[in-house]
Amino acid sequence: MSEPGSLDAYEETRPFRVRSSTAEWAAAILRRRVTQGGLLPGSRLVEDELTAELEVSRNTLREAFRLLGHERLLEHKLNRGVYVRVLSPADVADIYRVRRMIEGAAVRRPDKDPIALTALRDAVADAERAAAEGRWLDVGTADLRFHQIIASLNGSQRVNAMMAQLLAELRLVFHAMDPRVLHAPFLPRNRELLTLLESGRSAEAEHLLATYLDEAERVLLAACA
Amino acid sequence: MSEPGSLDAYEETRPFRVRSSTAEWAAAILRRRVTQGGLLPGSRLVEDELTAELEVSRNTLREAFRLLGHERLLEHKLNRGVYVRVLSPADVADIYRVRRMIEGAAVRRPDKDPIALTALRDAVADAERAAAEGRWLDVGTADLRFHQIIASLNGSQRVNAMMAQLLAELRLVFHAMDPRVLHAPFLPRNRELLTLLESGRSAEAEHLLATYLDEAERVLLAACA
DNA sequence: GCATATTTGTCCGTATGTATA
C-alpha cells in the first residue's frame, strides 16, 4: 500500500482511493493488460504472483477477478484458477448477432442526436488520420469508438453498457490478427455510413451496415479457427 | 457450516455448495428474496444479520453482494451499505427502450424456431389457466416467461442473458403493484401476438408488440411515481 | 495408482477510514 508499483513503470500509479475501491483499481490494471494484449487469451492468472506484483491482498485480488469475470474478460474455473477468456467461433457469431441488433436498431431510428453525429465525424477523421500515419492500433481504437457512438444513437444507457462490453470482448480476438488487415477495409465504409446517416438515408445505412457486419464477422471467424 | 469445528469425515456439511461456490449459493438465496418480493426495494442489507442467518463469512457475503450488484438488483453505496435497488422512472423508460429493441428484432425475424413457438403456446396457456383460477402471481411468472421466449427468437445467448436481467429488474417494480391490474390487460394480447407469429404476419406482430410495450411502460411509470 | 507439493476456496481477527446520530 505504501509503495505503489515502483517496479512497474508501465502501469498507472494507484489513484486516490476516495472514489474507487482498491479492487476496482486492480481490476482496471488487469483489464488494460487484457484489452491491450499484454495478457493473451488462455493465459492463467495466478493469485500468488499477482498479489505480490500489485501489492494487494488475496481477497482484494479475488474481488477484481470477479469484476472482470462478470465483464466476460476472465474465465473462472472452480478450484482450477482464473484464465483470460478464449473466444470460440460460436462466441464471435453470437457477438455479431447482438451487434446487428443493436447497431441496426440505432441506424433505423429517425431522430439522430446531432451531438452523436459530431462525435461520429470526429471518430472517422481520427481513424483516417491514424491510418494515413500508419498508426493501425489507433485506427482500431477509433473504429471501436465509432461503433460505440453508433450504438449510443439508441439513447439507452443499458444498451451503451452492453455495447462497451461486447467491444471489449471482441478485442480478445483482435490480438490474434494484424490490425491493418483487420481495420483497413472498413475505413472507407465508416465514412460512407456517416454520410448516409447525416443525410437521413436510413434504409441505405441499414443495408450498408448489415453487409459491413457480415464481412467483419467472416474475417474474425477465420482468425478464430 | 453449521459446525465449523467438527471434523467428521462422513457427514456432509455442505450438500451442494461444493459444486458452485459459497458466494454464488448465497447470491442465489438473496436473488430469490429480491425477485420474489421477500426483500422490497429500498431495504437495507446489513452484513451482520445476513452473515449470521446464512452462516457465511463477511468476505463471502460481500462477494454475493458484488454479484447481485452487477445484476443491478442491489445498489452499493460506497461506505454506506448495500440496498435493494429502487428503480427510477428513467430506469423503467430505459428498460422499455431495450425491450422494444430486443423483442422488436425478435418478431421481425423471418425464421421462427418451431420449438420456441411451442414454448410460447405453453406459456400463453399457462397464463390463461392461472388467470382463470385467480393465481395472479403465476400469471405474472408465465407472462415473463412468454417475453423471455420472444427474446430467444433472436437466437443469441447474450441476448437471452440481457433479457433475463431486464425482466429481473422489472420485478422490482412489480412488487409495488397489484399483480392482477398489472397482468390482466395483457393476457389477450399475448394470445393475439402468438397467433400473428404462428401465421408469419411479422409486420402486424411488430406493430402489436410496439403498442403493447408502450402501454406496459405507461402503467409501470405510473406505479413508479 | 500413490504420495507430495501447490493452488484455490473459505473463514477469521483486526486495523483503518468514513458516514451518521
Add this chain to the structure above:
DNA sequence: CTATACATACGGACAAATATG
C-alpha cells in the same frame, strides 16, 4: 465533537481440490 456503526482492506489459517513427481 464524540461516539457508534459499518465498510474497506489486510494477513493468517486451514481444508479441499488439483497438479506434480
